[in-house]
Amino acid sequence: MFVEVKNLTKKFKVLKGATGRKAEITAVENVSFEIDKGKTLGLVGESGCGKTTTGRMIVKLIEPSGGKIVIEGKDITHMKENEFKPFRRNVQIIFQDPYSSLNPRMTIYDTLKRPLRIFKITKYKDEEKELIMKTLASVGLKPEHMTRYPHEFSGGQRQRIAVARAIITHPNFIVLDEPTSALDVSVQAQIMNLLRNLKNSLSLTYLFISHDLSVVKFISDQIAVMYLGNIVEISTTDEIFRHPLHPYTRLLFQSIPIPNPKKKIKIPQDVGELPSLLNPPKGCPFYSRCPLAKKKCETLKPQLKEVSPGHKVACFLYDED
Numbered sequence: 001m002f003v004e005v006k007n008l009t010k011k012f013k014v015l016k017g018a019t020g021r022k023a024e025i026t027a028v029e030n031v032s033f034e035i036d037k038g039k040t041l042g043l044v045g046e047s048g049c050g051k052t053t054t055g056r057m058i059v060k061l062i063e064p065s066g067g068k069i070v071i072e073g074k075d076i077t078h079m080k081e082n083e084f085k086p087f088r089r090n091v092q093i094i095f096q097d098p099y100s101s102l103n104p105r106m107t108i109y110d111t112l113k114r115p116l117r118i119f120k121i122t123k124y125k126d127e128e129k130e131l132i133m134k135t136l137a138s139v140g141l142k143p144e145h146m147t148r149y150p151h152e153f154s155g156g157q158r159q160r161i162a163v164a165r166a167i168i169t170h171p172n173f174i175v176l177d178e179p180t181s182a183l184d185v186s187v188q189a190q191i192m193n194l195l196r197n198l199k200n201s202l203s204l205t206y207l208f209i210s211h212d213l214s215v216v217k218f219i220s221d222q223i224a225v226m227y228l229g230n231i232v233e234i235s236t237t238d239e240i241f242r243h244p245l246h247p248y249t250r251l252l253f254q255s256i257p258i259p260n261p262k263k264k265i266k267i268p269q270d271v272g273e274l275p276s277l278l279n280p281p282k283g284c285p286f287y288s289r290c291p292l293a294k295k296k297c298e299t300l301k302p303q304l305k306e307v308s309p310g311h312k313v314a315c316f317l318y319d320e321d
C-alpha cells in the first residue's frame with residue numbers, strides 16, 4: 001500500500017446563524033481508502049461534500065480531528081513540521097485555482113527555484129537552471145517563459161506552471177484538487193492529458209479530486225464517491241461505471257443505463273437541497289434525497305460494506321436479508 005487513510009475525520013468550529021452561536025460541523029467523517037503505488041484514486045462528489053478537506057489533511061495542510069494517514073508505510077498523521085519535512089517533497093498538492101496559487105511577484109524561475117532550495121535538491125546554479133528548464137519542457141512550456149510573471153500566462157499555462165512546481169521535487173504522491181475546474185473546456189483536455197502522461201512517465205500516485213465524473217473516469221483506476229463528508233461507494237473505475245450501486249452514485253451517473261434490472265431505480269431530476277452540516281441527518285446521509293429510502297434509513301447509518309470483490313457500498317439496499 002502506498003497511501004492509506006483510515007477513519008479520517010475533520011470537524012470544524014463554526015458560528016451558527018444570526019445569533020453567532022458556536023457549533024461544530026463534521027466536514028469529513030471516517031473516510032478510509034487505500035491507493036497502490038502508481039495508481040490513481042478519483043474522489044468525486046458535489047461541492048461541499050468534503051473533498052478538499054480530505055485532500056488537505058492528507059498533505060498535512062490541516063490537522064485531522066481523528067483517524068490516520070500512512071504514506072509509504074509511515075504514519076504521518078501527527079508528525080510535526082520538522083519531522084514531516086523529508087516527506088513534504090514526496091507529497092505535493094495542485095490546487096484548483098491557478099490564478100491564486102502562484103505568487104504574482106515571482107518570476108516562473110523563482111517560483112520553481114524555491115522548492116529546489118527548500119529541499120536542497122540541486123547543488124549548483126547550472127544544475128538548478130537545467131532542472132528548471134527540463135521540468136518546464138516536461139509540462140509543455142518554453143525556456144523563455146522562465147523570466148516571466150504569472151499574469152503573462154493563460155489559465156492553462158498557469159496550471160502547467162503549478163504542475164511543474166509540484167513535480168520538480170520528484171514527488172511520489174500528488175493530491176490534485178480539481179486541477180482543471182477553473183479552466184476553459186478547450187484547455188481542460190490538454191491539462192488532463194499532461195497529468196496522465198506525467199503520471200505514467202514518472203510513476204506518480206494520484207489522489208484526483210473532482211466534482212466531474214467524466215474527468216475522474218479519464219484518469220482513475222479507482223473511484224470513491226463522497227456525500228456529505230462520507231464515502232458512500234468505492235470501487236474500480238470499470239466496475240463502478242458498469243454497476244453503480246449507491247442511489248447517489250446512480251444520480252451522478254444518471255445518463256448511464258443500469259444493467260441490473262432487479263435493482264432498477266429511477267431518480268427524479270429534482271432532488272432537493274443538500275442537507276446542512278449544521279443539522280446533519282441521523283441515519284443515512286443521503287436519506288433526504290433518496291428515492292429508495294426505507295424507514296430504517298432515517299435513523300440508522302449504513303456502513304461501507306463489500307458487496308463484490310473490491311466494491312464497497314454504504315446502503316441498506318444491498319444488505320443480505
Ligand SMILES: Nc1ncnc2c1ncn2[C@@H]1O[C@H](COP(=O)(O)OP(=O)(O)O)[C@@H](O)[C@H]1O
Pocket residue numbers: 012013014027045046047048049050051052053054277
Ligand atoms: N476552515 C473551515 N472552517 C469551517 N468550515 C469549513 C472549513 N473548510 C471547509 N469547511 C466546510 O466543510 C465542508 C466541506 O468543504 P470542502 O472540503 O471544501 O468540500 P468540497 O471540496 O467537496 O467542495 C463545507 O461545508 C465547508 O463549508
Ligand SMILES: [Mg+2]
Pocket residue numbers: 051052053
Ligand atoms: Mg473543493
